[in-house]
């Protein structure tokens with residue numbers, strides 16, 4: 001080996017050693033930072049935790065589970081119950097006439113609408129009309145569900 005070669009290897013060894021030391025320092029610093037557990041000072045009493053969870057809980061939870069959405073209008077037994085679906089999804093407006101919604105049972109309000117025919121009623125209930133949101137704002141209802149509820153509403157209003 002020439003002197004140039006051994007110089008080179010000495011320098012290389014030094015550089016590698018320096019990198020090694022640097023590496024160890026970084027590891028130690030990372031361990032120190034991540035082990036700084038700031039939950040240690042938080043209360044661990046399960047009652048306090050439960051109360052805190054209740055305080056920060058959302059008022060309404062978005063439920064994207066289609067099975068749960070279907071269950072909300074489909075009682076045990078599987079059959080779609082148009083009356084409870086109406087009460088749950090449509091009565092908020094159609095029970096009291098909110099926003100000018102035709103009240104269920106108000107024959108005069110329904111006369112012309114019924115005269116326009118079922119397909120017009122179904123179409124407006126499914127796609128919306130004026131202040132009436134599509135499917136009453138309940139996209140989880142199938143078209144057939146909406147038609148069944150419309151039939152229920154119409155039968156009560158003529």
Ligand code: HEC
Pocket residue numbers: 086089090091092093094098099100101102113120121122124125129130131132133135136137138141146149150
């Ligand atoms: C946010 C209030 C609101 C909700 C909830 C609502 N509706 Fe309506 N609905 C209206 C209003 C307002 C009208 C009158 C629209 C118009 O004639 O311009 C209407 C009209 C209708 C009509 C008559 C459409 C026509 O052809 O004139 C039907 C049928 C109907 N709604 C069905 C439903 C059904 C079924 C539901 C539940 C799935 C529902 N609505 C939920 C507000 C509502």
